[in-house]
Amino acid sequence: MSESPQDPQGKEGISNRKADHIALCADPTEKVAFKGQGTLFSDVRFVHDALPDLHTDEVDTSLELLGKKLKAPVFISAMTGGTEQAAEINKDLAKLANDLGIGFGLGSQRAMLKRPDMAWTFEVRDVAPSVLLLGNIGIVQAREMSTAQVREMAKKIGADALCVHLNPAMELVQPGGDRDFRGGIDTLKRLHHELGIPVVAKETGCGLSFSVAKRIRQIGIEHCDTSGAGGTSWVGVETLRAKGNDKVLGEEYWDWGIPTAASVVFTSKAGLKAIATGGLKTGLDVARAVALGAQAGGLAAAALRAHQQGGVDGARAFLEQVIMSVKTACLLTGSKNLKELQRGKHFVTGDLKDWIAHGDRAAT
Numbered sequence: 001m002s003e004s005p006q007d008p009q010g011k012e013g014i015s016n017r018k019a020d021h022i023a024l025c026a027d028p029t030e031k032v033a034f035k036g037q038g039t040l041f042s043d044v045r046f047v048h049d050a051l052p053d054l055h056t057d058e059v060d061t062s063l064e065l066l067g068k069k070l071k072a073p074v075f076i077s078a079m080t081g082g083t084e085q086a087a088e089i090n091k092d093l094a095k096l097a098n099d100l101g102i103g104f105g106l107g108s109q110r111a112m113l114k115r116p117d118m119a120w121t122f123e124v125r126d127v128a129p130s131v132l133l134l135g136n137i138g139i140v141q142a143r144e145m146s147t148a149q150v151r152e153m154a155k156k157i158g159a160d161a162l163c164v165h166l167n168p169a170m171e172l173v174q175p176g177g178d179r180d181f182r183g184g185i186d187t188l189k190r191l192h193h194e195l196g197i198p199v200v201a202k203e204t205g206c207g208l209s210f211s212v213a214k215r216i217r218q219i220g221i222e223h224c225d226t227s228g229a230g231g232t233s234w235v236g237v238e239t240l241r242a243k244g245n246d247k248v249l250g251e252e253y254w255d256w257g258i259p260t261a262a263s264v265v266f267t268s269k270a271g272l273k274a275i276a277t278g279g280l281k282t283g284l285d286v287a288r289a290v291a292l293g294a295q296a297g298g299l300a301a302a303a304l305r306a307h308q309q310g311g312v313d314g315a316r317a318f319l320e321q322v323i324m325s326v327k328t329a330c331l332l333t334g335s336k337n338l339k340e341l342q343r344g345k346h347f348v349t350g351d352l353k354d355w356i357a358h359g360d361r362a363a364t
């Protein structure tokens, strides 16, 4: 998500890289998926209620998050901006999110800092005036910017909150990617105290551990996006774009990360309000994430594929299905609302049980 030093104007980064990312992630064969590691959501088992004392109309999947009301605990997670194709994706999906009452995240706004003439590709407020809108910037870029610059960038697109993405694994594989990750927690702390809108600490497919979640919570940040392992492998995306030793390294680390379901448990236990992103494809995945303690589930590549394959109508049908399925999980567990879904309607088995039992012992 950074530009090559050989390309100081950032043109390669803004055009080719963004186009590559969209093409690779939208590919129906899912060639950038994790290979041997899943999200572990299948280890979350709901207990069926054959006697739900509920009418479907009574089931309330709404919630308050980051100062806005959502009709369902669903996000279209950060993806793009910086090209004409990206602009179309952002407008279409942001408008849909607005109509459906779900959240929407923009891709890294670094592209609009490098090329202010492309800022319009991030602007969605005209079609999505009330959507819960998340801006986005990488932590290494944010470290180099003054708070005023970051604030201006977020303000320009009318963001309700700013995702600061953490992505050391993909940067290490990316040709010309960042190598200096120092000062991350200080950057988050500064932005939390000075920015004026909430900061969401967001991973990009490798998940947040209990230890990292605790450090984020300790500096006062309340929200995170787990973006765990099991869905799009961003190490995988950059591996397909890399050559030589970078490619070898990427193949080796393709499946690196904390499964999303485990990361949801860790971040919730640390007291963060989590958006659970990373490999969610269905409303049942979202419901499982909420049962584990997340506020909402985020979908990136699955939403992109629906849009690229079926246009706005295809994306709408897909997202309506996701929302309906969350409601179905509530009804079939006898849960009138999301709070009730979080009250003992499930148990955990398999590898997820191990992650929960042992994963936080790795805390530093």
Ligand SMILES: Cc1cc2nc3c(=O)[nH]c(=O)nc-3n(C[C@H](O)[C@H](O)[C@H](O)COP(=O)(O)O)c2cc1C
Binding pocket: 001, 021, 022, 025, 077, 078, 079, 080, 106, 107, 108, 136, 163, 165, 202, 203, 204, 205, 227, 228, 230, 231, 232, 277, 278, 279, 280, 298, 299, 300, 301, 302, 304
């Ligand atoms: C095409 C594409 C571009 C992305 N660009 C960004 C980005 O700029 N910033 C960011 O924080 N995450 C970015 N992501 C990561 C997603 O927000 C998400 O964390 C990750 O893909 C895991 O979710 P998934 O398995 O549903 O795809 C991107 C994802 C996709 C599919």
